[in-house]
Amino acid sequence: MTQPAQYGLLAEFRSAEHLVEAVKRTRAAGYRDIAAYSPFPVEGLADALGIKRTCVPLVTLLGGLIGGAGTYFMLWYSSVINYPINSGARPLHSWPAFVPPTFELAVLGAALAAFFAFLFASGLPRLHHPIFNARDFDLASRNRFFLCIECRDPHFDDSRTHDFLRSLDPMRLVPVPW
Amino acid sequence: MAGQEQVLGAPSSQPVLRGSYTYASITDKIADTVLERPTHWAWAVGFAVSASLTVLFIVAMSYLFAKGVGIWGIDQPVSWAFALTNFVWWVGIGHAGTFISAFLLLLRQRWRTSINRFAEAMTIFAVAMAGLMPILHLGRPWFFYWLIPYPNKMNLWPQWRSPLVWDIFAIGTYIIVSILFWYMGLIPDLATLRDRAAQRWKQVGYALLALGWRNDARHWARFEIAYLLMAGLATPLVISVHSVVSLDFAIGNTPGWHSTIFPPYFVAGALYSGFAMALTIAIPLRATFGLQDFITARHLAVMAKVMLACGLLVTYSYLVESFMAFYSADRYESFMLLNRMTGPYAWIYWTVIFCNVIVLQTLWFERVRASPWMLFAVAILINIGMWLERFMIIVVSLHRDFMPSAWGMFYPTFWDIAILAGSLGAFALLFLLFVRFLPVISMSEMRKLVKERRESSS
16 A cells, blocks of 8 residues: 555634634534644534544543552462461551551552553654645644544545634644654 | 632633743743753752751761651650641641642643642652651651551451541541652653653653553543542541641640541642642742643732632631630640740741741732732742641640649751751652752643644634
C-alpha cells in the first residue's frame, strides 16, 4: 500500500468560540475523523467532538485499590505468616499501625495510575505526528485554534472538504502533508 | 457583599492578572524568561553563592560518610538535633506547594494560577532536602534501603509498628506524587517551549520532555480529568505526610513530644512555614524577572492572609500545649514547659514566640500586606522562627527529660551548621536552575485566565 500524500486539511481559527462552532458544524456535516487543537482546555470542545468519558477515573480507582489492598496484604502477611514476632504482647495483626502505610501506598498507586492512564489513553509518548508537518501548527500552543479533517474520513473529498472548511470562515486553510 | 469585603479590607478589585495581555503576549512573556532573556546579574550572584554552599554541602556529607555522625554535636541525651530539625523544617516547607496547587485547584481559587508552578517546584526541592536528612542521620547510611520492604536474603521485614518506617512511605509517596503532579502540569508548557524555541537542541530537548503533546482536544480532556484526580489525591496526602512526621515524636514518651495535638499542630506549622518560604521566593522572583503583572500585589496579600490564618492556628497550638502541660498534672510535662521558658534554651523559646506569634500580628495591617519589603521581612523571620520551633521541640525536650543525672546540653559543631547551610544552598541552586530552564508560571493556565477575563469583562 502506498503512503497517501496527505494526512488531512487544517483550518485555523482566531477564537475558542469559533473553533467550537466549527467543530459542531463539521460533526453535523457527517465528518468523524476530526481533531481539534487549542492552546488551553476549551469548555464544551470535548462535547462538541463527541468525546466519550475516558477510562482515566476507573483506572485511577483501580490503582488506588491495588496499592492499598496490596500494601495491607503485605503488612498482614509479613507480620502474621512470614515473620511473626511477639513484640510486647501486641497482636500480630495490629491493624491500626498498618493504616498509615496502606493509605500512603493507596495514594501512590492511584496517582501513578492516573498519570499513566492519561498518557496511555492519549497515545503518548509519541515521537512524531503528521500534524506537526502543517505550516504554523506551532501556534496551537500559543494563540491559535485548529480543526483538522483527516483524509481517512469516509466523507473526505479533497475539493468538497476544502470548500466545506472554507465555508466555516477560517483565517487560513492548509493541507497537512505526511 | 461589597460592604463586607470593604470591612475585611480585601483588595477584591485588584486583579489576579494586570495589564492587557493576549494569548500570544502572555505566552511570549513567560516563555522568553526561559528562551530569550539574558542572564540577570542577580541570578548569577545567587547561582555563585548557592553553588558554593552546595559544594560545602557535598564536602560536609563526604566527611560525614567517612567519619560518622560523631562529627556533629549529638550525643546522649540529645541524639536528635540539627538533622531532624532540618528534616521537619524542609518537609513543612514542602507542604505549601502542594496546598497551593492541589487544594486551591479543588476550591477553584483563581489566584493560584500564577503561583502554583514555582510553589510546586519549591515543594519538590524542599522535600528532596528533607529526604536526605534522615539518611544522613543513619549510623550506616549506605543501608538506608533496608527501610523499604524488598525480598532479601536476610529474610527480614521492616518494623511496621514504627512511625520511622511509616515516614519512608509518607515521604517517598509525597515526593513521587509531587513530581508527577508537577511534571504533568508542565507537559503543555514544555510543548509551548518546544514550539517557540529557536535552536535545534532546545527544540529536541523540550520536545522529548513534552512526550509528543499536540494540544489535541482529546489530550486536554484526559489531562483535565487526570490533573483534577491527582489534585484530589494530593490534598489528603499533604495532610497525612506531616501527620506521620509528627508521629515520629508523638509516639515516643519524651515529655514535650507525647501529645495528641501533634498531627494538626504540625500540619498547621507546615503550611505556615511553607507559605513563608513561598513568599520569600515569590518576592525576589517577581522583581528579578519582572513578573509583577502575574504575581500581583493581590497574590502577595492573599498569601499573607493564609499565612496569618496558619500562624494563628500555630499560636493556638502553643497555647493548648502549654495548658495541657499543666492540666495533665504530669510533673515531667509541666517541668518541660517551664524549662523551655526559663531553662538554658529559654532564648530559643522566646525567639520562637517573637517570630511566630508577635511578628505575625503585623499581618493584620493592610499596609504590611501591601508592602513587598515588609512581607519579605516578616516571611524571613517566620522561616527562622519555624526552624527554631522544630529545634525547640526536638532538642529542648530531649536535653532534660526524666532523671536529672541524665540531663545534658547540645552544642552544634561546624558540620551541623555546614549541613544546614549546605541544604539551603542546594535548594536555592535547584530553584535557580528551575527558573532558567522551565517556565515559572503555567502558560496554558494563564491563557485560560486571559480567556476568562475577556468573558467576564464582556
